Amino acid sequence: MKSWERKQKYKINFSETSRYSLLFLGLFITVIPMLYMIISSLKDNKSTFSYPPKLFPGLDEITFQNFTYILNNENFNNYLMNTLFVAFVTVLIAAVISSLLAYTFARFIFPGKRILYGMIISVMLIPGLAMIIPQFEMAVKFNLVNNLWGVILFYSAWVTPFTTFLLRGYIEDNIPRELDEAIYMDGGSIFTVYRYVMVPMASPAIAAVSILNFLFPFEELGWSQTILKSDEIRTLPVAITMFFQAHNRTDWGYVFAMASLSMVPVIIFYLVLQKYFISGLSSGSIKG
Amino acid sequence: MSKYKIVGFISIILILVTSVLTGCSSNSSKEVSSNELVTIEFWHNYDAGSGQVDILDKLINEFETENKDIKVKHVYLEWEALKNNVVTGAATGSLPDVLRGDIAFVPQFQSLNVLEEMGALSDYIDVASEVLEAPNSTAKMGDKYYAIAANTNTKILFYNKSILKKTTAQVPKTLDEVWDTAQKVSDSKTIGMVEPWTGIWNVGPYIWSEGGDVLAPDYSTADGYINSPVAVKVIQKLADLYKEKALAGPSMDPGAVGDSDGWASGLYALQLDGPWREKSNIEAGVDYGAIPLPAGSKGSISVLGGEDFMMFKTSDDAHKKAAWKFIKFMTGKHAQVEMAKVGQMPVNKEALTDSEAIKAIPLLPVFSEALQTAKARPVTPKWSEMENIIATKVAEAITGKKEVQKALDEAAAEIDKLIKESN
Amino acid sequence: MISIAGKKTIRKINWRVYILLIPGLLFVSIFTFYPIAKMLIMSFFNWKIGYQQVSDFVGLDNYKNVLTDPIARKAMVNTLVYAVVTVPLQIVFGLLIAVLINGTKRFSVTFRLGYYLPVITSWVVVALLFKYIFSNQGLLNFFLSDILHIVDGPVGWLSTRWSALFIAMLLGIWKGIGWNMIIFLAALQAVPKEYYEASSIDGLNRRQQFFYITLPSIRGTILFALVMLCIGAFNTYTPIAVLTGGNPAHETEVVLTWMYFQTFNATGKMGYSAALSMIIAATIILITIAIFISLAREEN
Missing domain, CATH: 3.40.190.10 (Periplasmic binding protein-like II)
Structure with missing residues (x-):
């Protein structure tokens, strides 16, 4: 801690208190809907229908019946495994491909570079849902319909532009060219540079952007719903939506239980990589 | 000008790779000879929550035991997903062999030119004569039949x-x-x-x-x-x-x-x-x-509401034959009574008067009364x-x-x- | 021909660069460039998606149809309003929270996770949650009428165009703050501490520090957030689809929900949808350019 900071902290203790109270107030507002979701998932499925709504179940009314139902009956494990598989592979593919692209765009001058980079970046501007028909056509041609890879490959392609953008900035700002030069002096090739300089040095940024990429399969609905048709290969968002509509009415208790459970892996992933998140994002492209 | 050469070079590679990939996969379309096992794909929105999918599993099992050379792979899709998947699939011919969907889908899918004209099948008239006329009128466009009633309902x-x-x-x-x-x-x-x-x-x-x-x-x-x-x-x-x-x-x-x-x-x-x-x-x-x-x-x-069975142009002959067999099974008395037990109003005339069906749908008489005057949408x-x-x-x-x-x-x-x- | 950027010496590594480049390019081309190109083509045709149907070339008709369609126009206005309201508010709140968190020594992981929670929850779920809260017989109305007795009957939060959009915007802001918080937190940590030290010697108070040091140092990040959030705003689909479904009578439609409706509910008006998405993309590109130009001018 810098001395001036400490001084200030003691001087204006009141502002520290108000800072924390503001933060906690904001936090409370932010998580209220989440809390409500979790509380509702602990209610008896029938009582989520009742009007006037019961806000808090009495202690004796708390039930894990919704969770046991989800865990036992609805292939939840299956959906979870599918989503995790898609998420991990997407993260991996996007990391490899984007780091290669980012490295070339950050370090080399070659004809057409600006145009190519511009094209890749502008992909971010087109709404993903808009391309559903041509993309589906391709998925059919490559035999990717009703196949987890159909989701993985397209997801990886969609997240690649942003990942590349982020990594390129990080490489340009944070990895000194002298390191490249040193490798070349030792007779290394650009592959050596990629393997021994770029990958290790850019890992915070890769970790940071991976958090975002990891989240994607837990979020995306339009495409996965189009392409994953049989029940055994569905991912969680599709499963939740189908489940939500399959019963003729909304089984809020089950929906909330499933939604709460599906957040767990993302939270774990976030917590594990959280410390890279800030440092990986703190420099490079985002700074502009 | 080497700048343009290289951009050109890259695009040529891309085009080549794309066309190779495309070419490969288009050769691998399904070709099944008649005596081999035929797997038909069946899209539906039978409601899982009320046990209809369980009954469907049971019925498919029975059907497969009767027909050793046919396997039925069923896929549940929620109402809107069912429609959307046909719309997206129509572009590429990636469609099921049989679909059971809303009667309102028939004219819509027909406008996509994907439905097989079922009325042209030699025994269609015989099969159709066993189901109620009003629900089956929803399968008719102009003077051609593109579907057959699967189950009916009214409000x-x-x-x-x-x-x-x-x-x-x-x-x-x-x-x-x-x-x-x-x-x-x-x-x-x-x-x-x-x-x-x-x-x-x-x-x-x-x-x-x-x-x-x-x-x-x-x-x-x-x-x-x-x-x-x-x-x-x-x-x-x-x-x-x-x-x-x-x-x-x-x-x-x-x-x-x-x-x-x-x-x-x-x-x-x-x-x-x-x-x-x-x-x-x-x-x-x-x-x-x-x-x-x-x-x-x-x-x-x-x-008039309800669902029809539809077949698709994109299937080959062996699949169409198997699909039709399956549809006949599903519109038969046995399957219709079984489905009635989980809330699907039968279209099969015999099934309608079956005591088990009436027991399963207590309001069946009320619905039957309403059905007599019910009107189909255009x-x-x-x-x-x-x-x-x-x-x-x-x-x-x-x-x-x-x-x-x-x-x-x-x-x-x-x-x-x-x-x-x-x- | 190919050189390491910034160095005049030409190295003999030319072809290797392409080895690095090609997998990525190939991948992006197949899965994104091709569909985009195809869609551009579709936008000039009365595109028939039916089996073996022939599409007619119609020139700019699809674009004309979109631009003269009152519902499409309404959807564009709704989307623009959504962007104009949610983007700045997300940035302001995100930045505010980031500034507050930045100096904290305790609970920092709690805050980072807590504020980020909405980001990592699926859109479908949070939209359902909001619907549950704001529907006529929902939680909020229950509070207002049965517990606090402020209102007589249920308030139709989702019933009319602007109030429903307001709820959708609230959802968008609530869900987006966490992302902004993280991005700005990252940017704030990259601001050299020396700047603050120097300025506090010069006698600047905290507010002055924020305006004279923090803001200028993170202007790049603000620019980045602005562009990304604009893209996000134009990509809004799930909140509207779940909260209102574009109802009543397409009053609350945004561009993507309207495009989805045209694609699927109206028996595949593919040409129309393609033209609409091209127009959306063009709008986003224009906005991006405008942001860059106006910020560049400010800098001078």
């Missing part, structure tokens, strides 16, 4: 007994009394009626029962039909109810509670709805009753677009955004424009 008036009792309202006997009752029972905690949508599926029965119609009988125009005085009067009545908070529904008011959730919480008193309402009311423990739609000035005319390729127009305009009229007459005139004009374009 009857459900009422919440406890609400009626509490407000000392009587069960309505005429359509006018329906409106009165809806108004009478409404207060800050109760809403008289719910209509989840404002299409003809919803407002059609009221218009028909008062002697109006949607399109000219030959589908040549909507002018003078959807904007006729009768239709205007009916929609005006709904608009009045809406204004007095005696009518609600998510397409008029997105904040309205969905019909099933509203029934379950005892919010809604009346709804013209199908057999699923019986099931969900039982599950939610609602004390309800049901009668055929009380007659308007020109009788009680409800709307079976024309642009129908879903027309119904969308109507739904939008009727919603505008009911919510008071536009004068009823003006909104319906606009609907008629837009529909006529659509009819002209497609001719």
Whole structure:
């Protein structure tokens, strides 16, 4: 801690208190809907229908019946495994491909570079849902319909532009060219540079952007719903939506239980990589 | 100029790779010789929650034991996903061999040119003669059959007994009394009626029962039909109810509670709805009753719903043959009775009078009565677009955004424009 | 021909660069460039998606149809309003929270996770949650009428165009704050501490520090957030689809929900949808350019 900071902290203790109270107030507002979701998932499925709504179940009314139902009956494990598989592979593919692209765009001058980079970046501007028909056509041609890879490959392609953008900035700002030069002096090739300089040095940024990429399969609905048709290969968002509509009415208790459970892996992933998140994002492209 | 050379070079590589990949996969289309095992893909939206999918599994099992050379792979898709997947699949021919979907899908899919003309099958007439005529009329476009009825339904008036009792309202006997009752029972905690949508599926029965119609009988125009005085009067009545908070529904008011959730919480008193309402009311423990739609000035005319089986042009002959066999099995008495046990109203004539089926659907007699006068929505390729127009305009009229007459005139004009374009 | 950027010496590594480049390019081309190109083509045709149907070339008709369609126009206005309201508010709140968190020594992981929770929850679920809260017989109305007795009957939060959009915007802001918080937190940590030290010697108070040091140092990040959030705003689909479904009578439609409706509910008006998405993309590109130009001018 810098001395001036400490001084200030003691001087204006009141502002520290108000800072924390503001933060906690904001936090409370932010998580209220989440809390409500979790509380509702602990209610008896029938009582989520009742009007006037019961806000808090009495202690004796708390039930894990919704969770046991989800865990036992609805292939939840299956959906979870599918989503995790898609998420991990997407993260991996996007990391490899984007780091290669980012490295070339950050370090080399070659004809057409600006145009190519511009094209890749502008992909971010087109709404993903808009391309559903041509993309589906391709998925059919490559035999990717009703196949987890159909989701993985397209997801990886969609997240690649942003990942590349982020990594390129990080490489340009944070990895000194002298390191490249040193490798070349030792007779290394650009592959050596990629393997021994770029990958290790850019890992915070890769970790940071991976958090975002990891989240994607837990979020995306339009495409996965189009392409994953049989029940055994569905991912969680599709499963939740189908489940939500399959019963003729909304089984809020089950929906909330499933939604709460599906957040767990993302939270774990976030917590594990959280410390890279800030440092990986703190420099490079985002700074502009 | 080497800059352009290299860009060109890259694009050539890309094109080459793409075409190679494309070429490879197009060769691998399914070719099955006749004596090999044929796997047919079957898309449906049988409801898993009410055990229909379990029955389907059982039926498929029986079918596969009878037909050792056929395997049926069934895929559940929610109503909208089912439709969307056919739309996306039509572009590329990636479609199932058999589909069981809403009767309203038939004209829509036919306009995509994907449906196999089932009527051309040699024994279609025999099979069709075993199912009810009215539901099967939804499979007919022009003079050709593109589907066969799978199960049928119509809408009857459900009422919440406890609400009626509490407000000392009587069960309505005429359509006018329906409106009165809806108004009478409404207060800050109760809403008289719910209509989840404002299409003809919803407002059609009221218009028909008062002697109006949607399109000219030959589908040549909507002018003078959807904007006729009768239709205007009916929609005006709904608009009045809406204004007095005696009518609600998510397409008029997105904040309205969905019909099933509203029934379950005892919010809604009346709804013209199908057999699923019986099931969900039982599950939610609602004390309800049901009668055929009380007659308007020109009788009680409800709307015909249900599902049809469809086959697709994209399948090869072996798959078509297997698919047809499967459809015949599913429209047969045994399968129809089994499905009746989990709430699907049979179309098979024998199954309709089967005691087990009646035991499973207590309201079957009420539905059968309503079915006798029920009317199908127009079976024309642009129908879903027309119904969308109507739904939008009727919603505008009911919510008071536009004068009823003006909104319906606009609907008629837009529909006529659509009819002209497609001719 | 190919050189290491910034160095004049030409190295003999040319072809190797392409080895690095090609997998990525190939991948992006197949899965994104091709569909985009195809869509551009579709936008000039009365595109028939039916089996073996022939599409007619119609020139700019699809674009004309989109631009003269009152519902499409309404959807564009709704989307623009959504962007104009949600983007700045997300940035302001995100930045505010980031500034507050940045100096904290305790609970920092709690805050980072808590504020980020909405981001990592699926759109479908949070939209359902909001619907549950704001529907006529929902939680909020229950509070207002049955517990606090402020209002008589249920308030139709989702019932009319602007109030429903307001709820959708609230959802968008609530869900987006966490992302902004993280991005700005990252940017704040990259601002050299020396700047603050120097300025506090010069006697600047905290507010002055924020405006004279923090803001200028993170202007790049603000620019980045602005562009990304604009893209996000134009990509809004799930909140509207779940909260209102575009109802009543397409009043609350945004561009993507309207495009989806045209694609699927109206029996595949593919040409129309393609033209619409091209127009959306063009709008986003124009907005991006405008942001860059106006910020560049400010800098001078």
